[in-house]
Amino acid sequence: DQQVKQNSPSLSVQEGRISILNCDYTNSMFDYFLWYKKYPAEGPTFLISISSIKDKNEDGRFTVFLNKSAKHLSLHIVPSQPGDSAVYFCAASERTYKYIFGTGTRLKVLA
């Protein structure tokens, strides 16, 4: 049973436009959420996180939105750049020791 779901395996966006990556979760006890980015042949790298006490967190071009009632979070990248092309994983934690990762969304930013 996938507790964290990324239903779009891939996404293509034009350079300069907004990329929106979505993530849904089922466990209402999750209280900490993260996004990781992964390039080929590299390990995932931390991008941005959000605690359940917030509904938005921003870091430069990256903004994460959390909708607790819908059990949904999204990552917005504005403006998208070709270097953003990667696989993006969302992850959730229940204030315990385990991060549950989604299956990833492959973003391709077209020049």
Add this chain to the structure above:
Amino acid sequence: DSGVTQTPKHLITATGQRVTLRCSPRSGDLSVYWYQQSLDQGLQFLIQYYNGEERAKGNILERFSAQQFPDLHSELNLSSLELGDSALYFCASSARDFGETQYFGPGTRLLVL
């Protein structure tokens, strides 16, 4: 470069065999985490060690075991290998415990034939 190193980068072995994957965390990090990524799957948390002691367990099979040594490097042992164990195995480290940013190594790609 995350500062986390993993060896080997690639490993090809046969069913029934045993392999050991090695991870060196970032300097100063006390926690080491192991993850498995199979084809089209997300990262599955396997196990965490904190300062030499097992801290948390995830979906780790009984055929798999891990340990963290006094110098804080960690090894993941996979035995009685099956075809389905073919995957990318990532190690990550963090300064202390969960709730902190985890820094991932480049992974070890295991192929079981």
